[in-house]
Amino acid sequence: MSGRVVVRTLLVVAIALLAQMTVLLDIRVSGASPEVMYLIGIAAGIVGGPVDGAVVGFVAGIAVDLLSPTPLGMTALVGTLVGFGVGAVSGGVVREVRGLPTLLALGGSVIAVMLYAVLGKVLGEPQFLRVDLVAVVAVVAVANAVLAGPAVRLMRWALEPSADEPAASRRR
Amino acid sequence: MAKAVRQRRSRRTLATFLVLVLLSVTIITLDETGRAASLTSGLKSLASDIYSPLRHGVNGVLDPIGRFFAGAVDYGSLEAENQKLQDQILGLERQHASDIAGQREYAALQRLLATERLPSIASLPAVPAEVTAQNVSNFAATVNIDKGRDQGVTLGDPVVGPGGLVGVVVTATRGTATVRLLTDGKSAIGVSFGHQQAATLDGAGAGRLLQIQYVPSTARISRGELISTSGLQGGALPPGIPVATVTSVHSVVGAADKQVTARPLADLNDLTYVEVIQWSGSS
Numbered sequence: 001m002s003g004r005v006v007v008r009t010l011l012v013v014a015i016a017l018l019a020q021m022t023v024l025l026d027i028r029v030s031g032a033s034p035e036v037m038y039l040i041g042i043a044a045g046i047v048g049g050p051v052d053g054a055v056v057g058f059v060a061g062i063a064v065d066l067l068s069p070t071p072l073g074m075t076a077l078v079g080t081l082v083g084f085g086v087g088a089v090s091g092g093v094v095r096e097v098r099g100l101p102t103l104l105a106l107g108g109s110v111i112a113v114m115l116y117a118v119l120g121k122v123l124g125e126p127q128f129l130r131v132d133l134v135a136v137v138a139v140v141a142v143a144n145a146v147l148a149g150p151a152v153r154l155m156r157w158a159l160e161p162s163a164d165e166p167a168a169s170r171r172r
Numbered sequence: 173m174a175k176a177v178r179q180r181r182s183r184r185t186l187a188t189f190l191v192l193v194l195l196s197v198t199i200i201t202l203d204e205t206g207r208a209a210s211l212t213s214g215l216k217s218l219a220s221d222i223y224s225p226l227r228h229g230v231n232g233v234l235d236p237i238g239r240f241f242a243g244a245v246d247y248g249s250l251e252a253e254n255q256k257l258q259d260q261i262l263g264l265e266r267q268h269a270s271d272i273a274g275q276r277e278y279a280a281l282q283r284l285l286a287t288e289r290l291p292s293i294a295s296l297p298a299v300p301a302e303v304t305a306q307n308v309s310n311f312a313a314t315v316n317i318d319k320g321r322d323q324g325v326t327l328g329d330p331v332v333g334p335g336g337l338v339g340v341v342v343t344a345t346r347g348t349a350t351v352r353l354l355t356d357g358k359s360a361i362g363v364s365f366g367h368q369q370a371a372t373l374d375g376a377g378a379g380r381l382l383q384i385q386y387v388p389s390t391a392r393i394s395r396g397e398l399i400s401t402s403g404l405q406g407g408a409l410p411p412g413i414p415v416a417t418v419t420s421v422h423s424v425v426g427a428a429d430k431q432v433t434a435r436p437l438a439d440l441n442d443l444t445y446v447e448v449i450q451w452s453g454s455s
Contacts, residue, residue: 021223022230025305031379032310051188058192062199066219068309069342069350072212073199080192113310120311123204127357128311130377136310 008158009044013060016040021067027143030135034143035113036151037064041079042108042144043151045087046101048159056155057083074119082112105148109141217345224348228304228318293332293410299323299448301331304348306443313356313378315339315443320347328408328452330401336414336437337361337401338446349448354382354415354436363415364402365393373399373415373434379441382416384432391430393421399434410451 016036024034040060045053061079065072086108090100113136120128144151202208301317308314319325321344329341331351339353340361352359359375363384372385387393397418403411416434423430 017223018226018230021227021305021308025308028307031307033307035310049185051185054189054192058196061196063219066216067223069312069314069352070309071200072203072216073196077193077196077200080189080196084189117311123200125311125358127313127375127377130357130375130380131311132377132379140310 005159012154012158013063017063029139032136032139035140038109038112039105039144039151041083042086042105043155045083046090046104046152047155050084050087052159053083053087054080078112078116082108101148101152102145106141106145109144110137113137113140220345220348293449297450299325301446301448303443313353315351317349320345320349322346324450325349325448326452330409330449330451331446333438333443333446338438353440355440362402362404363399365397365399370402370404381419381433381435384434387430387432389423389430
């Protein structure tokens with residue numbers, strides 16, 4: 001990753017975090033609110049492949065962990081796994097298949113929330129399975145599926161080097 | 173040649189992935205075992221101190237947008253709630269016209285109840301605070317407040333809102349704090365009912381009723397009964413703070429304890445201002 005890509009990616013993560021901690025907290029359906037930080041890792045996986053997905057998923061996850069009352073590192077681990085998985089699954093077919101980013105965001109979000117809940121239970125956090133998991137999964141998955149298009153465009157702007165950058169930094 | 177390059181790239185991909193997974197697992201382990209508790213809580217505190225002013229500023233600009241979407245999502249329920257409130261107003265107007273004396277008596281009882289509740293915490297210093305965010309995570313029932321260590325808020329301090337106890341401070345940074353609400357699945361408060369009978373009040377998740385544990389099958393407890401803090405648990409909380417009212421009592425044949433549920437006195441879904449009782453420092 002070039003310096004410019006790193007700065008742009010961190011900017012996207014910071015903006016998503018700010019939106020997550022402000023306006024998105026007001027949107028509650030059956031007590032659950034959207035979680036767009038998983039979407040950032042998923043979108044990075046779609047645009048840049050498994051490594052970018054894992055790295056951005058980790059950074060977005062650790063950022064949200066630092067501001068949440070839940071154990072540090074859990075969202076980072078889930079973000080890494082889901083970002084990598086989506087990147088590996090999407091491969092090179094995404095650009096040809098219409099609607100695939102939406103499906104990947106939907107599926108990735110369902111897996112992320114379930115994984116987070118199970119991981120919490122394994123770590124002895126009793127409250128993780130005392131929430132309305134169906135509502136949380138549905139709200140997070142639908143919101144991320146709806147926002148998949150803009151998120152992918154944003155990550156493409158962040159991760160893909162522009163034409164004026166040296167050829168060495170262009171991987172795609 | 174191409175195959176070798178592909179293999180090398182694949183190995184690098186796997187190595188990056190494994191490093192990130194190991195890093196995450198290490199952070200979780202350090203946080204959960206408490207071996208680097210000061211480091212992890214320090215990092216969280218620093219992040220919160222950096223982010224709070226940003227969040228505060230952005231909230232002012234973005235709140236109307238969030239409320240617009242929230243209103244759009246909840247339009248059906250808002251309409252129903254509006255109708256319900258109109259019906260209630262009509263009923264209250266009728267009641268008010270026919271029973272002014274009863275209204276006065278009710279107000280007097282409310283005042284009396286308020287004075288009865290006060291002595292338990294009246295002598296303790298309190299920090300008024302504004303709720304800045306509610307339920308930051310879908311997996312924890314918490315609120316963030318705009319007062320922290322600099323204002324005298326410390327870990328374990330009880331937080332009260334309109335009606336009664338709201339929760340306990342679980343993290344405190346220089347200028348903010350996080351309060352774990354009574355409904356959080358991790359919350360467990362020592363309470364008493366009747367003639368100083370002790371029990372434990374457990375949270376069962378946001379929006380769900382509280383569970384009162386360890387109520388013997390022989391104990392006298394009834395629906396509508398007031399539950400207050402017991403002051404036990406090594407004096408973790410001051411005694412006598414009203415917490416909840418009993419909503420249901422079930423006796424199971426052969427069981428040693430009754431199954432009792434309760435509803436918090438404070439409306440935990442609509443908190444704007446709260447008071448942090450400076451108990452941990454004083455006790």
